[in-house]
Amino acid sequence: xxxxxxxxxxxxxxxxLTPETxxxxxRLIDTRHSRRVTAKFIxxxxxxxxxxxxxxxxxxxxxxxxxx
Numbered sequence: 001x002x003x004x005x006x007x008x009x010x011x012x013x014x015x016x017l018t019p020e021t022x023x024x025x026x027r028l029i030d031t032r033h034s035r036r037v038t039a040k041f042i043x044x045x046x047x048x049x050x051x052x053x054x055x056x057x058x059x060x061x062x063x064x065x066x067x068x
Contacts, residue, residue: 005021
């Protein structure tokens with residue numbers, strides 16, 4: 001059996017975690033990380049389609065779908 005997971009607080013205290021608690025914390029950390037990555041992606045592409053070229057293309061596609 002694997003040793004229990006341990007969480008070390010900023011004060012240096014060690015807290016042993018059950019496997020279920022560890023998985024929950026891990027999911028929270030992963031979710032926060034993915035949100036940061038998404039926010040960075042949005043910021044990096046902000047203004048990229050300023051000329052509304054993307055909007056025009058999407059509107060034209062929508063019109064073609066309606067025509068069918």
